[in-house]
Amino acid sequence: MHNHLLGHRTPGTGFGPTYHALLGEPPVISRSPWWRRKRQALLQIAGEASPCFVYDEASLHEAAEQMLRLSAIDRCFYAIKASHHPSVLRAFYQKGLGFECVSLGELELIRQHFPKLDPERILFTPNFVPQKEYETGFGYAGHVTLDGIRPLELWPETFASRHIMVRVDPGRGHGHHRHVRTAGAQSKFGVVPEALPRVAHLAKRAGATVVGLHAHVGSGILQRETWLETARFLASFAEQFSQVRLLNIGGGFGVPEHPGAVALDLDALNSELLEFRKAHPQLSLWVEPGRYLVAEAGVLLARVTQIKKKGNTRYVGIETGMNSLIRPALYGACHRIVNLSRLGEPCTITAEVVGPICETGDTLGHAQRLPPTQEGDVLLIATAGAYGRTMSSDYNLRPPATERVLRRR
């Protein structure tokens, strides 16, 4: 099934030659975030729609271009759990990316938006799901990844004459918080390498062909060596399966969130992976990033509702909180916060930026340095494009922030 892919491989394009025509010159990466340049437009949107997430279409395209410049990578599937806003999906569809889905809901959404999409561009990676989801998943997705042995034991008929990929646990996770490290003894994902001979046996008995190995070790990773290690790890098991031709080395590509954090050097990563490719010319490499493609393209805008001083602490309250962006509460994630109304004014106060939700954890930013801030000012919470709206809720019956898009000119 996959040989033809190797035949017309266009480095970094994902899915054949059409993409390169779209790629053009390397993007100029400005050091200053896009939202500084587009402040007026953002303030206008905030005036009409705050609280709201705003996605910058041009930044979505730029992020995709950066990922697609990894010429060592054959295919890039966007993990839509990070954001499934229609404009986000359309931007990546136009760029020629595939889509990684983890539920029937996500698969159906992709089909709804792109009814004619080649199933080759859909990867289904479910975890602990019932038999029906695999059966339905094979109908949508060109590629299905098994996350354990049990489905082959329980429902061999579902996998008869299917091509499958198998997720392997490299034993050590990485990422910005323990909840997002998806390998190692504490993690529910994948099969341990010792179980691979049994996977091979069960797959054969079921009449399935294992064509690929997969590992995704975590999220928000800024250590470049991670993906080369994953590739080497998976390659070391490839020969246990006579038909394995591809390695999916996962997503997890981080973007700097903490002050002083250093961005991933994708060019250097590419060089390392090209070396790997030389040593393993028979294996294709796939990736499935979410955050890297959308985090920086999205911001959350919210007006200041009330300011309170209690003891030595100053609280700046805004219209929305963990119901829109749960990452700070859930992972202690760091999101830069600026006062967009007073951008450029000296930061002379320190404040806790909090939402209106009835939980002490409803804090979007601790000890934030801000200019003297007043009720009605618009605050901007940065790198909110990934896992913002998709993880939001209507807790306290407060609807989460809506979504807007700044179109490309």
Ligand code: LLP
């Ligand atoms: N592939 C698999 C199998 C995954 O489980 C995930 C994310 C991805 C790819 C994409 O990972 P990314 O490139 O976006 O890091 N809610 C957390 C992140 C959880 C990610 C879950 N799985 C956060 O907000 O940091």
